[in-house]
Amino acid sequence: MEIEVLSQDEMSMKLLIKGTNPAFVNALRRILLAEIPKMAIDRVEFTMGSIRNPGGEDKEYESKTPLFDEIIAHRLGMVPIPTDLELFGYRDGCTCEGVGCPNCELMYSLWKVGPCTVYSGDLELTEADEKFAIREKLIPIVNLNEKQGLVLYATAILGKGTEHAKWQAAHAVGYRNYPTIEIDQKKCDLCGECVEACPRALLVVDKKKVETVDGYHTRCNLCNSCEEVCDPEAIKVRADDSTFIFQFETDGALTAREALLQAMKIAGEKFGGFREALADIGA
Ligand SMILES: [Zn+2]
Numbered sequence: 044m045e046i047e048v049l050s051q052d053e054m055s056m057k058l059l060i061k062g063t064n065p066a067f068v069n070a071l072r073r074i075l076l077a078e079i080p081k082m083a084i085d086r087v088e089f090t091m092g093s094i095r096n097p098g099g100e101d102k103e104y105e106s107k108t109p110l111f112d113e114i115i116a117h118r119l120g121m122v123p124i125p126t127d128l129e130l131f132g133y134r135d136g137c138t139c140e141g142v143g144c145p146n147c148e149l150m151y152s153l154w155k156v157g158p159c160t161v162y163s164g165d166l167e168l169t170e171a172d173e174k175f176a177i178r179e180k181l182i183p184i185v186n187l188n189e190k191q192g193l194v195l196y197a198t199a200i201l202g203k204g205t206e207h208a209k210w211q212a213a214h215a216v217g218y219r220n221y222p223t224i225e226i227d228q229k230k231c232d233l234c235g236e237c238v239e240a241c242p243r244a245l246l247v248v249d250k251k252k253v254e255t256v257d258g259y260h261t262r263c264n265l266c267n268s269c270e271e272v273c274d275p276e277a278i279k280v281r282a283d284d285s286t287f288i289f290q291f292e293t294d295g296a297l298t299a300r301e302a303l304l305q306a307m308k309i310a311g312e313k314f315g316g317f318r319e320a321l322a323d324i325g326a
Pocket of ligand 1: 134137138139140141142143144145146147148
């Protein structure tokens, strides 16, 4: 198997995977969606009662919002939390025996009074490295009215997508077959209908022959419109079952590169375990 990076940035990646099969790329897709660990807020403690204004103004605020606490907790759960998989481990398997420690938990606090909109960026780190500060700062959480306030403490822990969508590290994960196109120039009568039919304008008539444009292979979605309109049957478009264009995004908790490396590691462990299980039963 060979992997070529077609494009990548901090949060997305497009790959060309050669010499494989649909089962493997689908396994990679499912691992990216459900198996990669990431941090997410799992516990929120709301402070009840009146809130004194530390600004010194003679104003009183009530600790209440237009939304139920459960909805706010759910919204906070979906905020991407920067994750370092070298540093954090699952709380259940931690040396603290599930009590909570800097190796398995990240704590944030929030203090806000209305009228205002509370955003994800209002979550402040408590005693942790600045690299874990919330990066997506403009996710709206709740609107506070006059005399309303929100004071809370939130704890993030490591989890994976099989448990809850808030721990899903990769999104929009998909793949498609690599297209191959054969144009029989002897049969082609240069009518140009295929050029007109292609919805993505991927064919041109150049120097008295039909050719594909640059980037054809990554942009053709195998709609077969060109083949269907070609009366002399000079065009054949096929899906290559051993080569795939694979793409995914992350929510920013992990970079796309970190997510891919982690997915490959997990795939290796799973296939290794499967191989051992097969050996055990003598297969
Ligand atoms: Zn711990």
